[in-house]
Amino acid sequence: MKIGIVWLPNVWKSTLFNALTRNYSADAQNFPFCTIEPNIWIVNVADERLEKIRIVVDGKKVIPANCEFTDIAGIVQWASKGEWLWNKFLANIRESDAILQVVRIFENNDIIHVSGKVDPKSDIEIINTELILADIETINKRIISDTKKARNDKDIAFSVETYKKVLEQLNKWILVHDMWLKEEEKISLKDLHLLTNKEFVYACNVSEDMMDISENELQKLLWLWENKKVVPICAKLESDMIDMTIEEKNEFLNEMWLKTTWLDDLIKASYDALGLMYYFTAWVQEVRAWTIHKWDTAPKAAWVIHTDFEKWFIKADVVNWKDLVDYKWWGWAREVWKVTLQWKDYIVSDWDVMLFKFNN
Numbered sequence: 578m579k580i581g582i583v584w585l586p587n588v589w590k591s592t593l594f595n596a597l598t599r600n601y602s603a604d605a606q607n608f609p610f611c612t613i614e615p616n617i618w619i620v621n622v623a624d625e626r627l628e629k630i631r632i633v634v635d636g637k638k639v640i641p642a643n644c645e646f647t648d649i650a651g652i653v654q655w656a657s658k659g660e661w662l663w664n665k666f667l668a669n670i671r672e673s674d675a676i677l678q679v680v681r682i683f684e685n686n687d688i689i690h691v692s693g694k695v696d697p698k699s700d701i702e703i704i705n706t707e708l709i710l711a712d713i714e715t716i717n718k719r720i721i722s723d724t725k726k727a728r729n730d731k732d733i734a735f736s737v738e739t740y741k742k743v744l745e746q747l748n749k750w751i752l753v754h755d756m757w758l759k760e761e762e763k764i765s766l767k768d769l770h771l772l773t774n775k776e777f778v779y780a781c782n783v784s785e786d787m788m789d790i791s792e793n794e795l796q797k798l799l800w801l802w803e804n805k806k807v808v809p810i811c812a813k814l815e816s817d818m819i820d821m822t823i824e825e826k827n828e829f830l831n832e833m834w835l836k837t838t839w840l841d842d843l844i845k846a847s848y849d850a851l852g853l854m855y856y857f858t859a860w861v862q863e864v865r866a867w868t869i870h871k872w873d874t875a876p877k878a879a880w881v882i883h884t885d886f887e888k889w890f891i892k893a894d895v896v897n898w899k900d901l902v903d904y905k906w907w908g909w910a911r912e913v914w915k916v917t918l919q920w921k922d923y924i925v926s927d928w929d930v931m932l933f934k935f936n937n
Contacts (some may be wrong), residue, residue: 578644578868580778580847583638590679593782594618594648596815597840616648622848622855623841624866626898630857630930631864633905642855642866644847647673667711667772675776675851677843678704680799682809683784697781698800706773707722711748715769716744727801735828736765747773776850778806780843785811788833806846810839854927857898858882877934889935895919896930907932 584590597620622642631639649669654720670676681695721739727734739762746756753766753774766774781795788811795807815838818826830838848854848868855866856878867881875893894907900915901907910916925931 578675578847578851578853580644580675580677581647581649581670582677582679583649583670583704584679585681585703588852590782590812591648592810592816593780593810594646596812597646597843617645617825618648619643619645620844622844622866623838627857627864627866629902630859632899633902634859634907635861636859636864636866637861638863640863640865642868644844670708670772671770673775675778675847676708676782677847678774679780679782682781682787682795682798697798700913701757701779701799701801704801705752705773706750709750709752712753712769712771712773713744713747715746715771716740719769720744735761739765743771743804754775776806777807778843778847778850781807781809782812783809785814787811788814788839808843808846808851810843815840854925856925856927857930858931858932859901859930869906869925873925874921875919875925875931875933876921878925878931879935882933886933886935889920891934891936893919893923893934894932895923897928898930899928901930 582590582594592864594616617660621641622644624641627639627641630636647669656848678701680700682697699917720737723733723737723740739758742762743753743756743758743766747753753771754776758766779795779799779801781790781799790809790810792807792809795801795809796805799807801807818829818838821829826838852871853868854871855868858865858867867878869878869881873896876887879890879893894911894915894916895918896907896910900910904910904913904915907916
C-alpha cells in the first residue's frame with residue numbers, strides 16, 4: 578500500500594512524517610518548501626494482537642503489516658502552471674494508491690501559513706484544484722490522441738466519450754472519485770492514472786486543546802462528505818513521543834485516555850480507504866500479518882503468501898485470534914472446536930489466524 582502525502586507548506590506535515598516513521602528523515606523547519614526530494618519510508622502497522630499470538634505459539638519473530646508513505650513536496654496555488662517542480666511532484670503522486678492530505682487546523686503565530694491565515698477548507702480547495710487541473714490536462718491530451726483512432730475502434734470510441742463526460746465534470750471542480758460512473762467507464766479511465774480518481778484521506782493537524790474533536794465535527798469544518806476518511810492528529814504530541822520508551826508512551830496515552838496513537842488511527846484509516854485489511858498466520862517460525870482486500874476468499878488470501886498457492890489451495894484451518902490466545906495453542910483450540918475447516922468460498926476476516934493446506 579503506497580500513500581502519497583500532499584500538503585500546503587507549513588502545516589507541520591514533515592513533523593508528522595517524522596513521527597509516522599519514528600525517524601528524523603524529513604527536514605522539518607519553519608519555512609516553506611524545505612522538502613524538495615520525496616522521502617519514502619515503510620511504516621509498520623501497530624497491532625498488539627501479533628505479540629499476544631507470538632507468545633502462545635512460541636514464535637521466533639513477528640512480521641507486521643506495513644504501508645509505504647511518500648513525503649511529497651508541498652503544493653502551492655498555480656503549481657500546475659509549472660511552479661515548484663510540478664511535473665516531478667505529479668510523478669510521485671501518480672505512483673501512490675491513495676492521497677493523504679495534511680490539513681492545518683491549529684493557530685500558531687510562530688508557524689507561518691503560506692496563505693497568511695489558517696483556513697482548512699480553502700487549503701483543501703487549493704490542493705484539489707491543482708490536482709483537477711492536472712487531470713484536465715491529462716484528459717485533453719488523451720482526447721486529442723484518441724479521437725482519430727476512435728473512428729475505426731468501438732472500444733476507443735467508448736473511452737473517448739467517457740473522457741469527455743469526465744472532463745465536463747472536472748471543469749465543474751468535481752473530483753473523479755466523487756463522480757457517478759458506470760463500471761465500464763471506470764475501467765476505461767484506469768490507464769490514465771488520474772490524480773483525483775484516487776482515494777483521499779485527510780489528516781487534520783489539531784492543537785493540543787482540540788484533540789477531543791470528533792470526526793463528524795471535522796467533516797463539517799472542512800465541508801467534506803461523510804464518506805471521506807478524516808483523522809484528527811496532533812503532530813506536536815506525536816513528535817514528542819518519538820523518543821519515548823514503550824512504557825513511557827503507554828503511560829502517556831493512558832493519561833490522555835487513549836488506547837492507540839493518532840498515527841495508528843491514521844494508518845488504519847488509510848487501510849479502510851483502500852478497502853484493505855490483513856489476516857494472520859502463526860507458527861513457531863514467525864507470526865505474520867498479510868495484507869489483502871476486504872471480501873477476499875481464502876485462495877486469494879493464500880495468493881499473497883505465494884502466487885502459486887491460490888492454484889494449489891485445498892482448504893484452510895481458521896481460528897479467531899482471541900480463541901488461539903485463550904486456548905494457548907492450535908491443538909487445544911482444535912479440541913474445543915474453535916478451529917474450523919474452510920474451503921475455497923470462505924471470506925477471510927481481519928480476526929482470522931489461518932493455516933493453509935495445498936496440493937502441489
